Amino acid sequence: MIEHPDSQIHFVDVVPHLISQVQQRLNNQPFNNWTVHCIDTATIDLVENKSHLVIIAGVGGDLLIEMVADIASKHKDVKNSTRLDFILCPVRQLHKVRNGLNSLNLGLVSEQIVEDNNLFYKVIQVSNQVTQPLSLVGESMWDTSNLRHLAYRNTMIAHYEKQPNDDAKRLLSLYQEIKPTQ
Numbered sequence: 001m002i003e004h005p006d007s008q009i010h011f012v013d014v015v016p017h018l019i020s021q022v023q024q025r026l027n028n029q030p031f032n033n034w035t036v037h038c039i040d041t042a043t044i045d046l047v048e049n050k051s052h053l054v055i056i057a058g059v060g061g062d063l064l065i066e067m068v069a070d071i072a073s074k075h076k077d078v079k080n081s082t083r084l085d086f087i088l089c090p091v092r093q094l095h096k097v098r099n100g101l102n103s104l105n106l107g108l109v110s111e112q113i114v115e116d117n118n119l120f121y122k123v124i125q126v127s128n129q130v131t132q133p134l135s136l137v138g139e140s141m142w143d144t145s146n147l148r149h150l151a152y153r154n155t156m157i158a159h160y161e162k163q164p165n166d167d168a169k170r171l172l173s174l175y176q177e178i179k180p181t182q
Contacts, residue, residue, distance in 0.1 A: 007051040009034040012041050042070035051083040061093025065100035072104055072128075085109065085127045094122055095171060098134040101126050108132040111141040113149055120152045137174045145181040153178055
């Protein structure tokens with residue numbers, strides 16, 4: 001927020017008490033280029049000639065892609081003329097999200113794995129001004145020298161070993177390609 005003072009950052013939720021908590025935290029920050037919205041994401045009003053960052057977290061992959069697609073569709077003029085970034089943290093269906101973002105022509109800015117209370121979250125930043133496609137398993141987010149990342153990778157491998165379908169076999173192969181640093 002401080003790094004991009006000309007950007008407008010949008011925090012959106014349909015749950016009033018959650019968005020109120022976000023607003024209280026932001027009120028104590030030294031920047032003011034943010035807006036909180038207690039609305040459906042599809043109704044966000046983005047203006048041209050200003051960069052925008054929309055953060056969406058805590059929803060499943062299908063809903064997340066629907067939300068991003070709704071915003072991008074409603075604001076085609078903004079999407080084509082102004083930088084529009086999303087920071088996304090889906091709770092499931094990450095591979096479907098990655099495919100969906102590629103279909104929406106949003107390119108990878110960065111991605112990382114965040115661990116909190118023994119849970120792993122995948123955080124992805126994409127932009128309409130970046131052309132780098134997203135891979136299915138996010139090779140760039142894995143720190144292969146980090147034992148916790150490797151343990152999580154092993155959990156993903158074990159999960160996909162139990163799945164009988166072709167998509168799971170493909171994902172299994174991709175996770176197996178992520179090798180520990182020697």
